[in-house]
Amino acid sequence: MSGQTMAEKILSHAAGKNVSPGEFIVANVDLVFAHDGTALLAIDVMKEELKIEKIFDKNKVVFIIDHAAPSPAVGMSIVHKTMRAFARKHGIRIYDVGNGICHQILPENGHIEPGMLVVGADSHTVTHGAFGAFATGVGSTDAAIAMVTGKIWLRVPETLKIVVEGEKKPWIMGKDVILHIIGSLGSDGANYMAVEFHGKVVKELSIDSRMTLTNMVVEMGAKAGLIPVDEKTIEWLKPRIRGELKKVVPDDNAEYHETIHYDISNLEPQVAVPPNVDNVKSISEVEGLEIDQVFIGSCTNGRFEDFYVAAKILKGRKVASNVRCIAIPASKRVYGEILKSGIANVLLQAGCVIGPPTCGPCVGAHMGILGPGEVAVSTSNRNFPGRMGDKSSKVYLVSPATAAASAVKGKLSDPRDFF
Amino acid sequence: MVIRGRVWKFGDNVNTDNIIPGRYKFKTQNLNELVQYVLIDLNPEFAKKVEKGDIIVAGKNFGYGSSREHAPRLLKLAGVGAIVAKSFARIFFRNAINIGLPVIIAPEVYDGTDEGDVMEVDLEKGIIRNLSKNLSFKFKPYPKEIMKIVLEGGVIEYYKKHGVFPWEEGTK
Numbered sequence: 001m002s003g004q005t006m007a008e009k010i011l012s013h014a015a016g017k018n019v020s021p022g023e024f025i026v027a028n029v030d031l032v033f034a035h036d037g038t039a040l041l042a043i044d045v046m047k048e049e050l051k052i053e054k055i056f057d058k059n060k061v062v063f064i065i066d067h068a069a070p071s072p073a074v075g076m077s078i079v080h081k082t083m084r085a086f087a088r089k090h091g092i093r094i095y096d097v098g099n100g101i102c103h104q105i106l107p108e109n110g111h112i113e114p115g116m117l118v119v120g121a122d123s124h125t126v127t128h129g130a131f132g133a134f135a136t137g138v139g140s141t142d143a144a145i146a147m148v149t150g151k152i153w154l155r156v157p158e159t160l161k162i163v164v165e166g167e168k169k170p171w172i173m174g175k176d177v178i179l180h181i182i183g184s185l186g187s188d189g190a191n192y193m194a195v196e197f198h199g200k201v202v203k204e205l206s207i208d209s210r211m212t213l214t215n216m217v218v219e220m221g222a223k224a225g226l227i228p229v230d231e232k233t234i235e236w237l238k239p240r241i242r243g244e245l246k247k248v249v250p251d252d253n254a255e256y257h258e259t260i261h262y263d264i265s266n267l268e269p270q271v272a273v274p275p276n277v278d279n280v281k282s283i284s285e286v287e288g289l290e291i292d293q294v295f296i297g298s299c300t301n302g303r304f305e306d307f308y309v310a311a312k313i314l315k316g317r318k319v320a321s322n323v324r325c326i327a328i329p330a331s332k333r334v335y336g337e338i339l340k341s342g343i344a345n346v347l348l349q350a351g352c353v354i355g356p357p358t359c360g361p362c363v364g365a366h367m368g369i370l371g372p373g374e375v376a377v378s379t380s381n382r383n384f385p386g387r388m389g390d391k392s393s394k395v396y397l398v399s400p401a402t403a404a405a406s407a408v409k410g411k412l413s414d415p416r417d418f419f
Numbered sequence: 420m421v422i423r424g425r426v427w428k429f430g431d432n433v434n435t436d437n438i439i440p441g442r443y444k445f446k447t448q449n450l451n452e453l454v455q456y457v458l459i460d461l462n463p464e465f466a467k468k469v470e471k472g473d474i475i476v477a478g479k480n481f482g483y484g485s486s487r488e489h490a491p492r493l494l495k496l497a498g499v500g501a502i503v504a505k506s507f508a509r510i511f512f513r514n515a516i517n518i519g520l521p522v523i524i525a526p527e528v529y530d531g532t533d534e535g536d537v538m539e540v541d542l543e544k545g546i547i548r549n550l551s552k553n554l555s556f557k558f559k560p561y562p563k564e565i566m567k568i569v570l571e572g573g574v575i576e577y578y579k580k581h582g583v584f585p586w587e588e589g590t591k
Contacts (some may be wrong), residue, residue: 364441
């Protein structure tokens with residue numbers, strides 16, 4: 001009998017039987033969450049459409065106010081108010097404004113463990129696979145049903161194995177690796193599949209960078225992105241979790257849809273050029289482009305390592321006068337760490353604006369909306385036309401190193417000049 | 420179930436920000452207010468002129484991007500009866516099924532269809548007819564697990580009618 005991939009192991013456990021790719025299953029969920037972009041519709045589905053207002057387990061449902069937080073508009077204030085009232089009524093945990101982005105604060109606060117089935121009403125829920133969980137994004141109806149019943153129907157995905165090898169240069173970050181992979185596979189290259197990351201480079205990456213890898217698998221259509229649990233995962237999770245952690249890894253004889261190898265030894269810093277995330281170029285092909293805004297933050301790149309690398313480049317330098325540089329930590333904890341380490345001061349002295357923990361301009365809600373024709377260099381995850389503001393504005397996706405280098409030079413720039 | 424309407428054509432990678440941009444969605448989440456902006460950046464006339472039952476024909480990876488269920492809900496609210504595309508992004512596909520908006524994978528329809536053609540989609544038989552051009556195309560009907568959700572008009576409608584979710588049938 002052939003072995004199982006990580007996705008198959010976790011879904012077998014969640015379904016209470018051995019499952020195979022292609023099979024439709026009903027699985028028990030370990031965590032359901034929604035944020036201020038999706039929770040209101042989930043609440044409406046429960047109250048107005050299903051007419052069942054209950055929560056299957058109040059310890060397994062979490063709300064987060066992060067997308068437009070603090071509220072920039074009355075319409076969003078109404079959303080936040082409704083979420084708070086619902087959370088209070090049902091005794092569920094709500095992370096209110098200032099705590100940070102769901103994908104950062106859930107693992108930081110011990111909500112994510114290896115082997116869990118996590119269902120989030122946000123496409124970047126896949127991030128949590130960095131901790132060996134099967135985490136997938138769903139809509140508000142699915143989230144509402146999971147909150148009420150504790151169950152979800154799923155089609156068991158095939159698994160795509162990605163092996164990243166080579167010697168990682170200091171200017172190459174997790175972001176460059178995942179942009180390169182998305183560029184090669186395409187925006188639907190992993191559609192409906194689970195992606196498992198292996199290889200020397202993945203082992204060497206920090207947890208912060210691993211979260212960047214899994215975060216962006218949805219940009220190539222994946223249902224989940226998973227990284228085998230190792231010492232680094234255990235060390236990161238241990239202070240946050242009571243009890244034994246499952247060492248979720250695939251079986252040696254697991255069957256994969258396909259195995260793809262990458263060698264990143266000679267990889268240049270990568271840039272996803274509008275209008276799609278798979279339109280990836282090397283920095284040398286696009287450097288010199290005029291820009292108006294730099295954004296360092298988001299669930300993709302708003303972690304300590306991201307600001308540490310940015311600060312190394314910004315230290316003793318100034319953000320160019322033609323550019324505004326917006327830095328937004330992904331959580332209160334990250335904010336505290338960059339304050340304590342002096343990084344926040346480096347950013348301020350360089351001329352960056354530091355915002356409160358939130359999704360910020362990534363989703364076009366607030367804190368750096370682009371005007372007509374404006375161009376941003378951003379560490380976030382989507383470069384769709386109009387994503388960050390006016391429909392004629394443009395977003396170029398890069399690593400925090402490339403973002404910081406671009407802020408200093410006032411144009412899209414190669415970070416290697418600073419290493 | 421047969422859906423009949425005029426065709427609106429869109430290209431590859433129509434994303435959820437195209438369907439409902441964040442600059443509107445993060446001001447209010449009231450679907451009745453947002454419906455006037457559906458697909459506004461790709462075709463400003465769409466929301467004004469779409470009629471009940473109209474069919475979207477698109478390229479690959481329709482619904483790419485966010486999990487915002489507002490995207491398929493707004494299309495349905497605007498009147499869209501079905502979407503026929505070369506392929507769909509998975510969260511959009513799932514959300515559309517859940518809310519009872521038929522989404523059909525039929526790659527060859529795109530090249531054989533022009534905007535404004537009148538088209539008929541037979542979900543159970545797996546046949547699409549372009550009545551304007553007198554062409555027909557086959558597609559693989561949904562597996563039974565999905566078909567029963569779609570035919571009842573979505574998972575919520577199914578629950579309202581049967582008192583159980585589709586996957587609970589026979590267990591209660």
